[in-house]
Amino acid sequence: MKYEITAQEGLAKSAHMETVHGSIETPVFMNVGTVGAIKGAVSTADLKEVGCQVELSNTYHLHVRTGDRLIREFGGLHRFMNWDRPILTDSGGFQVFSLTTLRKIREEGVSFRSHIDGHAIFMGPEESMKIQSNLGSTIAMAFDECPPALADRKYIEASVARTERWLVRCKAEVARLNALPDTLNQEQLLFGINQGGVLNDVRVKNAERISELDLPGYAVGGLAVGESHEQMYDVLDHVVPALPRNKPTYLMGVGTPLNILEAVARGVDFFDCVYPSRNGRHGHVYTKFGKKNLFNKQYELDARPIEEGCGCPACRDYSRAYIRHLLKSGEMLGMRLCTLHNLYFYNKMMENIRNAIREGRFAEFRRSMTDSYTGGEQ
Amino acid sequence: MKYEITAQEGLAKSAHMETVHGSIETPVFMNVGTVGAIKGAVSTADLKEVGCQVELSNTYHLHVRTGDRLIREFGGLHRFMNWDRPILTDSGGFQVFSLTTLRKIREEGVSFRSHIDGHAIFMGPEESMKIQSNLGSTIAMAFDECPPALADRKYIEASVARTERWLVRCKAEVARLNALPDTLNQEQLLFGINQGGVLNDVRVKNAERISELDLPGYAVGGLAVGESHEQMYDVLDHVVPALPRNKPTYLMGVGTPLNILEAVARGVDFFDCVYPSRNGRHGHVYTKFGKKNLFNKQYELDARPIEEGCGCPACRDYSRAYIRHLLKSGEMLGMRLCTLHNLYFYNKMMENIRNAIREGRFAEFRRSMTDSYTGGEQ
Numbered sequence: 001m002k003y004e005i006t007a008q009e010g011l012a013k014s015a016h017m018e019t020v021h022g023s024i025e026t027p028v029f030m031n032v033g034t035v036g037a038i039k040g041a042v043s044t045a046d047l048k049e050v051g052c053q054v055e056l057s058n059t060y061h062l063h064v065r066t067g068d069r070l071i072r073e074f075g076g077l078h079r080f081m082n083w084d085r086p087i088l089t090d091s092g093g094f095q096v097f098s099l100t101t102l103r104k105i106r107e108e109g110v111s112f113r114s115h116i117d118g119h120a121i122f123m124g125p126e127e128s129m130k131i132q133s134n135l136g137s138t139i140a141m142a143f144d145e146c147p148p149a150l151a152d153r154k155y156i157e158a159s160v161a162r163t164e165r166w167l168v169r170c171k172a173e174v175a176r177l178n179a180l181p182d183t184l185n186q187e188q189l190l191f192g193i194n195q196g197g198v199l200n201d202v203r204v205k206n207a208e209r210i211s212e213l214d215l216p217g218y219a220v221g222g223l224a225v226g227e228s229h230e231q232m233y234d235v236l237d238h239v240v241p242a243l244p245r246n247k248p249t250y251l252m253g254v255g256t257p258l259n260i261l262e263a264v265a266r267g268v269d270f271f272d273c274v275y276p277s278r279n280g281r282h283g284h285v286y287t288k289f290g291k292k293n294l295f296n297k298q299y300e301l302d303a304r305p306i307e308e309g310c311g312c313p314a315c316r317d318y319s320r321a322y323i324r325h326l327l328k329s330g331e332m333l334g335m336r337l338c339t340l341h342n343l344y345f346y347n348k349m350m351e352n353i354r355n356a357i358r359e360g361r362f363a364e365f366r367r368s369m370t371d372s373y374t375g376g377e378q
Numbered sequence: 379m380k381y382e383i384t385a386q387e388g389l390a391k392s393a394h395m396e397t398v399h400g401s402i403e404t405p406v407f408m409n410v411g412t413v414g415a416i417k418g419a420v421s422t423a424d425l426k427e428v429g430c431q432v433e434l435s436n437t438y439h440l441h442v443r444t445g446d447r448l449i450r451e452f453g454g455l456h457r458f459m460n461w462d463r464p465i466l467t468d469s470g471g472f473q474v475f476s477l478t479t480l481r482k483i484r485e486e487g488v489s490f491r492s493h494i495d496g497h498a499i500f501m502g503p504e505e506s507m508k509i510q511s512n513l514g515s516t517i518a519m520a521f522d523e524c525p526p527a528l529a530d531r532k533y534i535e536a537s538v539a540r541t542e543r544w545l546v547r548c549k550a551e552v553a554r555l556n557a558l559p560d561t562l563n564q565e566q567l568l569f570g571i572n573q574g575g576v577l578n579d580v581r582v583k584n585a586e587r588i589s590e591l592d593l594p595g596y597a598v599g600g601l602a603v604g605e606s607h608e609q610m611y612d613v614l615d616h617v618v619p620a621l622p623r624n625k626p627t628y629l630m631g632v633g634t635p636l637n638i639l640e641a642v643a644r645g646v647d648f649f650d651c652v653y654p655s656r657n658g659r660h661g662h663v664y665t666k667f668g669k670k671n672l673f674n675k676q677y678e679l680d681a682r683p684i685e686e687g688c689g690c691p692a693c694r695d696y697s698r699a700y701i702r703h704l705l706k707s708g709e710m711l712g713m714r715l716c717t718l719h720n721l722y723f724y725n726k727m728m729e730n731i732r733n734a735i736r737e738g739r740f741a742e743f744r745r746s747m748t749d750s751y752t753g754g755e756q
Contacts, residue, residue, distance in 0.1 A: 041419035
């Protein structure tokens with residue numbers, strides 16, 4: 001793995017990364033395909049068309065449905081979903097702590113019941129790494145606990161300490177699995193995850209300790225779970241400088257276009273979020289002038305594309321009026337077109353951010369994009 | 379409009395038709411997009427990729443949702459849905475008689491309530507023609523009653539007589555609308571519809587009478603509504619020879635691949651059916667060896683495409699195992715891929731039928747396709 005910062009302006013960085021599944025230009029937005037498919041009838045052929053560099057799949061979902069063992073027999077997730085570019089898999093931790101019932105956390109790992117059929121599952125660091133190794137993803141995420149947003153300091157400190165111990169086990173297990181002769185991707189990369197709620201001192205100490213493990217990349221987890229944007233930016237102001245700058249810096253599950261812009265300004269260069277696809281399925285579409293709700297009557301006879309000048313498959317061929325008609329009629333095509341537009345919008349925005357950093361005009365770009373985006377609907 | 383038979387073998391015919399929206403090679407399968415979109419997240423760009431020549435939209439559905447007046451203001455259905463090839467619109471009659479409540483049929487037309495919001499609507503021949511003129515379709519269908527399959531002779535004879543009187547009014551109204559200076563498509567073609575249940579004598583007399591109106595094309599309606607395949611073929615044996623052979627002959631709402639093959643052998647050259655899209659949404663896919671249910675466990679690790687050698691977007695890129703996984707996970711993409719495959723299968727089958735007729739080997743093609751298709755799953 002090679003990660004090279006190619007341009008910076010203030011704390012913002014743009015990097016070129018090379019992986020066994022191809023290169024990544026950062027800042028990058030990873031497109032979320034929970035079960036190995038982007039919701040909204042988006043195929044991997046579509047992903048290439050909307051400019052996706054990295055696909056993100058959910059370990060927990062693939063483990064409980066179809067199963068990582070079957071996907072491994074099939075030759076791994078890349079072959080299964082027909083995607084030859086990088087894939088990041090999360091660890092399953094977030095879903096274990098948000099979707100399942102009857103959870104019991106011990107030092108060894110977590111016992112819980114599947115949200116689909118209720119069967120008992122145990123997942124700890126080794127299990128999560130084994131599943132991600134079966135999937136053969138490019139980047140595996142460490143198994144962590146994302147403590148409840150309102151947990152007290154005592155709980156968060158204990159949780160972070162355990163997540164640190166789990167990270168050491170994750171690192172050892174990935175090294176062991178990568179060394180096995182029949183492992184699908186022997187160059188799988190492990191990213192560690194920083195936690196600590198909104199307690200900056202806990203976050204920074206944790207960041208310093210996990211940095212010592214010299215992992216290929218680091219994520220900031222447990223944000224965008226209910227705290228304010230200002231709290232999130234404040235955490236980033238403290239924690240990003242405590243993580244290695246010469247490695248990928250990933251802000252998990254974030255966020256709105258302006259969240260991403262602000263995080264880039266603070267040194268983050270990997271992102272993922274369900275907003276573009278989830279909002280697309282509800283007819284909410286992104287433009288440089290903010291979000292539009294295509295269900296609104298004002299678009300009934302609007303012959304313009306969602307965003308004028310946009311090169312996405314929806315804007316190339318269809319009008320706001322037609323897409324509104326599809327959405328009102330409950331036609332899947334309406335959801336698909338809005339999702340394609342939104343993913344294209346996010347991926348294009350990242351390209352614009354990269355170009356701005358590379359051309360030394362990111363500060364200006366940040367101002368003008370913020371002004372335009374908050375200017376309201378046109 | 380030009381319609382020229384370019385090849386025939388027995389009763390089977392292949393024709394070249396020219397319309398104001400481009401040419402049609404027959405036999406042709408029209409792809410059904412109820413509200414101006416094929417269900418299963420299929421766009422008009424996709425329709426071109428799966429080889430669709432003619433799109434079929436439903437007058438009733440477009441009238442009650444979004445509305446033909448708005449679509450007219452938008453420049454017509456072609457512009458609204460971004461489709462530059464021929465469109466056939468049905469008359470709304472079938473939906474009026476199958477979807478709505480509190481129907482009252484009089485000589486003037488039908489009063490009923492919308493299946494969406496229950497509001498009162500009146501539709502007769504003039505109203506249906508006006509709506510189809512607003513949509514600007516290439517081919518408009520006559521407003522008819524499709525009598526209940528189990529209706530007695532007396533009801534059917536009265537219904538057919540009224541539908542004949544309605545057809546005279548449809549013809550006059552289309553002529554009037556086409557002559558108006560602001561009509562979107564002044565060359566809109568009207569197809570008459572033959573009815574009569576399974577009473578061959580009623581059907582044949584009706585066919586002879588409507589043939590005298592010298593319309594651009596004729597359809598056989600009211601079949602595939604519960605009668606056996608043998609009854610349907612028997613009706614076709616009687617009625618198709620009573621319709622003008624040198625005009626398009628359209629069997630409405632039919633059907634399975636073998637139904638189409640048998641109807642072609644009896645002189646039919648236009649078809650439409652929801653089977654490929656509806657079955658696709660349920661994971662049932664067509665192959666030359668019959669239909670497969672992709673939910674079956676046998677496909678769990680099957681790395682082959684739905685049909686080997688198929689050039690559709692699903693078979694080019696994805697395996698049975700992956701599509702099965704998508705279907706089991708409830709991902710829209712699974713439905714979309716199966717629908718794309720099925721539409722491609724139907725359109726390709728029609729191309730194979732045309733080539734067989736043109737090369738004088740349709741009888742052989744009919745035998746070998748029937749043997750292969752009824753041979754069961756491979």
